Amino acid sequence: MVLLNGKYTMRRWPHWAGLALLVLFVLAIYWPGLAGAFIFDDYSTIVDNTRLHVDVLRPSLIWQAAISFDPGGTFGARPLAMATLAVNHALGGLDPWGYKLTGLIVHLCNTLLVWALVNILLGVRTTTVVVQASVRRVAVLGVVLLWAIHPIQVSSVLYVVQRMETLAATFMLAALICYVRGRLCQIGLGSGWPWLLAAVLLTLIGLLSKETAVLVPVYALAIELTVLRFAASNPSSGRRWRMLYGLGVFAALVVFVVVVVPHYWSNHYMARNFGTWERLLTQLRVLPMYLLQILLPTPGNLTFYYDHVLPSRGLLQPMSTLLGGLLLLGLLATAVWTRWRAPLVALGILWFFVSHLLTSNVVGLELAFEHRNYLALLGVLLVACDLILRAPVAARQVVLPVAVVAVLVGSAGLTLIRSATWGDPLLLATELVVENPGSARASADLGAMYFGMSDGYANSPFIDMAIGEFERGSRLPGASIISDQGLILTAAQSGREVPSIWWDRLVSKVQTGTLSPETTGALFSLLENRYKDVVLDDQRLAQAFRALFERTALPPYSYAQVGDYAKVHAHDEVFADEMFVQAINNSVADPQYARKVIDTLDRKGWHRQAELARARALELGLLADRAGAASVGTK
Structure with a gap:
């Protein structure tokens, strides 16, 4: 949309043939990677997850597969993403090709959504200096193309389990498009509520793929602070929007301080070699590392595995922690300073930080992963786009086109090489060791x-x-x-x-x-x-x-599994006793599982372990209904 004669109107879209060529080009870049194998978490989530292995497209089976993600996310088990993986299995078993093709199709859809969103944002008069429409269209195409073929995107597109990330991004981008269109309709004296309601619905659907969809309102706030500026057709509407976001930010801060921080804060996370404070300090190094990967995406910077990254133990341990913090502080200051002077620059900086708001916070996740930049990359590209559009006309006509083409060609080449590497399991494994x-x-x-x-x-x-x-x-x-x-x-x-x-x-x-x-x-x-x-x-x-x-401590089925092993293979009766009793101890929240363990032990004829497990279950009150039934039966 563009502002014409005081009203926002739709700008003519480029020819669909151009978009088709864009899609085909992106498809060709990633196509060699489809021949690759499963890797890392693909095995626990897909290959070894028998609950996902449905053979027919029956709704009941798809639903069981949809809730088979372990561990479940904050808002559930990411059922939508898991359901799509189950469909892949029903159609092609455990052949990775079909899973990777689906992931590429999702990325192609996201490419079109990024085009639509950037096209709208650059059409708002407040975002850029006045340039010809043809120049703006080329700028949009450049941003979208580089976002789609940037080498850092390979691990999101071809690492199958990241379907959760990319599919959530699909609904997040669609929600933001609807949000901006709805707001522009309101600014132009139209009714934007259907668009805004659609944005809410798409956000909720996105949460079924991954929890990152909860960031949609924060992205929307960043757009309001920079591009839309809480504009409205009348002052009272503008005040209501400011009040709504003010209350939302206040509520979010209260929930964060009162609920989230006490729940996740730890001096030492289970299964990690760092605590919350050390994790937050480390992100002062990790976020600049991400920026370097985006600006210089060489193989040595994109290593896929980051288990070699050591946590920061203090601001000066290592010194790069403090230096990274100063860099990030400078970027935030730049966003504040450019909010009115160059809104798109401010939006790009805020977009990058919003993208990492969950994964660089207090939750005890791993310290770094490339796929966390799937949407964050767009923020960096928005900054670069605005700076190019503000360059002198002579530079835009001579120097910058050559530079932009060189960047696009270089990125396409690096991504094609990386994609081909991902398509050869041995080559990928060797490359990852050589580079890291x-x-x-x-x-x-x-x-x-x-x-x-x-x-x-x-x-x-x-x-x-x-x-x-x-x-x-x-x-x-x-x-x-x-x-x-x-x-x-x-x-x-x-x-x-x-x-x-x-x-x-x-x-x-x-x-x-x-x-x-x-x-x-x-x-x-x-x-x-x-x-x-x-x-x-x-x-x-x-x-x-x-x-x-x-x-x-592990889930009760882990103890039952080891108890079975101790009985069958290790022939250690005492160890088996301990494991089955511990399985009962850890079943307090699931009495039905305790009963299943006892029934299984009885059925196998392991009466010693069955009696020990039954006695412990009675002590914990897990067999109350059975005890009551037995009491009634004796009267």
């Missing part, structure tokens, strides 16, 4: 790739290569047990002897190292392989589980 040798996760991926290439032959040179890489990864500073697990499984599955030092190191890490989801995942992977008749040292594996349960 300090990442234990990257090392474990490469070791697993070598082992897979051995085809099970005990004398294959790939077995030696796998053992060598796992050994290197296991000795990295702060490494989890994932490489130690890889060593043990590689030797056991290839019929080689497992040195006791490998078990010693694994158990020691469980006893004294940082517990993480990787720790529990690796141990239960060993347990599952034991059930597949892989010969392991049951006494050492049981020792590792004892060490784990001494340091952390």
Whole structure:
């Protein structure tokens, strides 16, 4: 929309052929990556999640798959995103190609939505200096194209589990488009409420994909502060908008201080090697790192795994914490200073910060991930776009076109190379290790790739290569047990002897190292392989589980699973007793599961464990209805 004769009217859209060419170009850039494999959290969320493995498109099965995300998000289990993954499984099983294609289609839809949103924002007279309509259209196209093909987007598009992020972005972008259109209709004496109600509905749908959709009102506030400026067709409407946002900000701050901070604040997060204050300090380094990745997206800066990033222990530990904080403070000051002088610059800066408002806050998430910049990238591009439009005419006509084309061509080339790398699992695993040798996760991926290439032959040179890489990864500073697990499984599955030092190191890490989801995942992977008749040292594996349960609490089914293992494979009756009783202890919030455990033990004929579990359940009042029924039956 543009302001003409005091009214906002629709500007003619570019030819659909141009948009089609844009989509085809983006499709071609990412197409080589569709041949890649699952990676990292794809396994826990998709490959190993049997509840997601539906074979027919039956509503009841899709619903069960939709709520199978673990852990569930703040607003539920991200059912919409999980349902789309279930549909992928029903159509193509566990072939990664179909999942990645769907992710690319979502990204293409988002590209069109970004085009629509930027087109509207640059059409508002307050955002930019006066330029020709043709120049503005080229600027919009440049922003959208670079957003779509920027190398940092590869991990969001081709990393299947990030469907949650990109699908939520679909509804967030659509909601913001509706919001801005509704507000512009109100400013132009029209009725914008249908658009605004649509924005609310789209936001709620977005929350079904990922919690990040809760940021839509904050993005809208950033747009109001910079571009729309709470404008209205009459002063009273403008005051009402200011009051509405003022109350919303006040309520959000109260909830944050009274509810969120007390709930999440911790001196030491479970399964992390840092606490809340250290996490917040580290973000002063992480956010500038993201900016560097956006401005200089070379392979060495985009490493996918960031388990090598150490938390900041103070403003001067390391010094880059303080320097990063000063940079971020300077950016916020720039946003305030340019709010009236260059609104699009201010919006771009605020957009970047809003995009990281959840992931750089008090929740104990991992310190850094590339996909958190999926929408944040747009903020940086808006700043660059405004600066280019404000450049002298001579520069815009000669120097800047060459520079912009060079950036677009360079980005397309880097993204095409990165996409092709993601399309070759071995090449990707090797690249991640070469670019980030300090990442234990990257090392474990490469070791697993070598082992897979051995085809099970005990004398294959790939077995030696796998053992060598796992050994290197296991000795990295702060490494989890994932490489130690890889060593043990590689030797056991290839019929080689497992040195006791490998078990010693694994158990020691469980006893004294940082517990993480990787720790529990690796141990239960060993347990599952034991059930597949892989010969392991049951006494050492049981020792590792004892060490784990001494340091952390897990869901009741974890204890029941280990109890079954202790009974069947480790032949340790005492350990089995402890595990089944602990399963009951942790079932207070789910009495039905306690009953299931007891019934299963009875059915298997494990009467000793059944009686111990039943006695504990009675003590906790988990079998009250059964006790009452038994009492009535004796009268």
